[in-house]
Amino acid sequence: MAGVFQELEIEWKGKTYRVKPTMQLINRIEQDVSLSRLAQRMYKGDVPASHIATVVGHLLRSAGVEVKDEELYLEMMTGDNPDVISGMCAAVVVAAFPSPPGNVAAPAKPTKQK
Secondary structure, three states: OOOEOOOEEEEEOOEEEEEOOOHHHHHHHHOOOOHHHHHHHHHHOOOOHHHHHHHHHHHHHHOOOOOOHHHHHHHHHHOOOOOHHHHHHHHHHHHHOOEOOOOOOOOEOOOOOO
8 A cells, every 4th residue: 555645844935835745746856866865875874965955946846936956055055054954854754755554644844944
């Protein structure tokens, strides 16, 4: 039986956007970044910030936000919130990996972004 993708919330520039991943969105993301490889690298503590920015860019654009991956990357690298990368990583994990049926958690709320 297939899992259920969880809805997540991403805050960007003072607004909260809700995103529920779909297979179409996951396929679009994986044209740029391997989610399973990214998860492996997260586990090892070897997270490429550019890949996280790319995935979060796809998620925000699916919610109708006009944002470039470069903007997200710049915020991750120069923003005043040190938890930005971990918050974005949490969003990526929730978006990419479905929960088993009957085990759906509340929407993930990654760290606030500017």
